[in-house]
Amino acid sequence: MSIYGFALDSIAHMPVVILKDAEEANTLPLWLSSTDALSMVAELVRNDASAKSDRKDLLAALLAHLGTEVAEIAIDDMKEGLVTASVSLELNGEMVKLGVRTSEALVLALKHSLPVMVASRLLEDSPLASGDSGERFTKLDERRFVDFLENLDPADLGKYPM
DSSP states (O other): OEEEEEEEETTTTEEEEEEEOTTSOBEEEEEOOHHHHHHHHHHHHHHHHHHTSSOOOHHHHHHHHHTOEEEEEEEEEEETTEEEEEEEEEETTEEEEEEEOHHHHHHHHHHTTOOEEEOHHHHHHOTTSBOOOSOOSOHHHHHHHHHHHHTOOGGGGGGSOO
16 A cells, blocks of 8 residues: 555544555555654655755664665554554565554655555455445435435534534
């Protein structure tokens, strides 16, 4: 999967990273804490600034010095709403897998233009993962929504944040 975009969940008031597969048939939202989102933004801004100079960031310099490269970025698991991620490095012909924060894994994916590997179980469990166009709402749900819209007082619209 690749990082498709960023959004703000207006209901949960949390930042969300949207992952999509190459065919855009599967979508996986990853909610981040405000701290992780802020660290991602700071890292991306810093990375953009350092790209304009000859200096590398510490991790890039360390990887180059060790003669290793990032081989794979993965979202491994999700338990109780907490996402676990890992980064695999190829070092001296051996794969080394490191557990990292989700935001760090996503920043590395962006910096190295790598796809994000997602455990298939997570896609199966995600309600948004399938891009099928089948009916998600029943006729009763549709009728309730139409009734809600018909009975909506325009004066109430200013009471709710958009």
